[in-house]
Amino acid sequence: MPTINYVEPDGQVLSVTVDSGISAMEAAVRNAVPGIDGDCGGAAACATCHVYVDPAWIAKTGTAADGMEKDMLDFAEDVRETSRLACQIKVTDELDGLVLKLPEKQH
Amino acid sequence: MGAATMEASAANAIPLSKINVSNPDLFVDDTVGEHFARLRKEDPVHYCADSAYGPYWSITKYNDIMAVDTNHKVFSSEAGVGGITIDDNNVKSDGLPLRSFITMDPPDHDAQRKVVSPIVAPSNLMVLEKTIRERMQKILDGLPVGETFDWVDNVSIELTTQMLATLFDFPFEERRKLTRWSDVTTAEPGSGIIDSWEQRTKELQECADSFMTLWNQRVNAKEPGNDLISMLAHSPTTRNMPPAEFLGNILLLIVGGNDTTRNSMTGSVLALNRFPAEFEKLKANHALIETMVPEVIRWQTPLAHMRRTALADHEVGGKMIKKGDKVVMWYLSGNRDEEVIERPEELIIDRARPRQHLSFGFGVHRCVGNRLAEMQLKILWEEILARFSHIEVMQEPERVRSNFVRGYNYMPVKLHV
Ligand code: HEM
Numbered sequence A: 001m002p003t004i005n006y007v008e009p010d011g012q013v014l015s016v017t018v019d020s021g022i023s024a025m026e027a028a029v030r031n032a033v034p035g036i037d038g039d040c041g042g043a044a045a046c047a048t049c050h051v052y053v054d055p056a057w058i059a060k061t062g063t064a065a066d067g068m069e070k071d072m073l074d075f076a077e078d079v080r081e082t083s084r085l086a087c088q089i090k091v092t093d094e095l096d097g098l099v100l101k102l103p104e105k106q107h
Numbered sequence B: 001m002g003a004a005t006m007e008a009s010a011a012n013a014i015p016l017s018k019i020n021v022s023n024p025d026l027f028v029d030d031t032v033g034e035h036f037a038r039l040r041k042e043d044p045v046h047y048c049a050d051s052a053y054g055p056y057w058s059i060t061k062y063n064d065i066m067a068v069d070t071n072h073k074v075f076s077s078e079a080g081v082g083g084i085t086i087d088d089n090n091v092k093s094d095g096l097p098l099r100s101f102i103t104m105d106p107p108d109h110d111a112q113r114k115v116v117s118p119i120v121a122p123s124n125l126m127v128l129e130k131t132i133r134e135r136m137q138k139i140l141d142g143l144p145v146g147e148t149f150d151w152v153d154n155v156s157i158e159l160t161t162q163m164l165a166t167l168f169d170f171p172f173e174e175r176r177k178l179t180r181w182s183d184v185t186t187a188e189p190g191s192g193i194i195d196s197w198e199q200r201t202k203e204l205q206e207c208a209d210s211f212m213t214l215w216n217q218r219v220n221a222k223e224p225g226n227d228l229i230s231m232l233a234h235s236p237t238t239r240n241m242p243p244a245e246f247l248g249n250i251l252l253l254i255v256g257g258n259d260t261t262r263n264s265m266t267g268s269v270l271a272l273n274r275f276p277a278e279f280e281k282l283k284a285n286h287a288l289i290e291t292m293v294p295e296v297i298r299w300q301t302p303l304a305h306m307r308r309t310a311l312a313d314h315e316v317g318g319k320m321i322k323k324g325d326k327v328v329m330w331y332l333s334g335n336r337d338e339e340v341i342e343r344p345e346e347l348i349i350d351r352a353r354p355r356q357h358l359s360f361g362f363g364v365h366r367c368v369g370n371r372l373a374e375m376q377l378k379i380l381w382e383e384i385l386a387r388f389s390h391i392e393v394m395q396e397p398e399r400v401r402s403n404f405v406r407g408y409n410y411m412p413v414k415l416h417v
């Protein structure tokens, strides 16, 4: 069971351990991590699950995919190279220890 | 109810191919739900060959709607190919070039949306919350207790209008002009609102002049105000916006936030009357306002549909939609899809995932005002619960005759302290 570390804007770290196969958005929502809403249920269609992947992990998660993910990220605030939609990151054993930073605001 | 039962059997008696959910009369007596229920069960992606709006496809299930809404490359919102309502006429805008990003496809859409969206972001709107709350308090304090009055005109329209005036810092005494301009923007001759396209152009010109005057006053102010016009006038990305674009965006914000918010306000009162046990839950725990608000917006579904036009042949739910076809996503039906939403007919104010509903659309056009709309309803209910023990709905509301705006013209209520 991989562990994911969510870093809140104030620096606080919330670590959750979840089953492989779900998304990093679901992992956050199921464990009530504040700042990730997931309104669309993971369809890359609402952009309320924007996260910054820690640079050390970006090679493993990959950058945002062309198509819906990039299109939606376009409207999020303060988008960077490492921005992803958490619902498009599938949690695997490979990602055990993954660090995701939350943006200042997200709606 | 007798009428609903009769209609339910009527819905089942019609041959499938003759079902036409666009008939506005079905929205007046609120029986359209029976037709949607049948389509979801028997023919979820349904072709209606003959209607007042020409042939069209109905998409009635949650996941199929999501698939269309998130495929903007195939399903276009562009005014030039048909726009966003089942009625093609709604995109006509003789005279003024008032296109706004809701009827544009990417990339044009994206550039303009990026300009407007931070301005209605919740963090930005926090500064307006105090004024909005004070104005709501004043309206609620002025209402008669124990007497029957119309909630729509006295509260929903008045509050929504005051809110728009607050957002734009529009001259307060002239605020009903905003409601008028919103109505005129979406009206066509013969609708009872305007008599000719010339009249429409003339009234919208007055609107343009009025907002240009406000812009000019505010662009030179040393201390920019907290209103949307000042924000647009002072933000580096928008201060050089051409006037037609400025007006198009202002009107989009007025229209987008007008009927939708108004009808959610009326719908919230109606819903809590229909489900008294939920109202008791809310009174016992005011914190449930957080989840009650998105649930009410699902239950009401203030915009019954959005329309797209297929730019290529594409399969949806096993049916082949052809290039050029009109495709109607019935949010009202998707929000009642029992496969995705548990007990969808019921208002349940403490659902675990209350924002999983289609009322704001999904994808690149997802409502930019969604959190603003929620904020307004939240303040309204905080102030209602602080004052009244019950808002009693005295008779069935009178509903708007429209397959697009799902709302109310009149709803008599009585307040109890
Ligand atoms: C409960 C209230 C509201 C509902 C149900 C609602 C519904 C919607 C829907 C369904 C769309 C998607 C249109 C499409 O896919 O073609 C939309 C877009 C939009 N709404 Fe709202 N809306 C509400 C409140 C507001 C408010 C208060 C504002 C004003 C700030 C607003 C401004 C907009 C704008 C500007 C768009 C266009 C977004 C785009 O095309 O990218 N809405 N709204």
Ligand code: FES
Residues within 6 Å of the ligand: A025, A037, A038, A039, A040, A041, A042, A043, A044, A045, A046, A047, A048, A049, A072, A085, A086, A087, A088
């Ligand atoms: S949950 Fe909606 S975009 Fe990720």
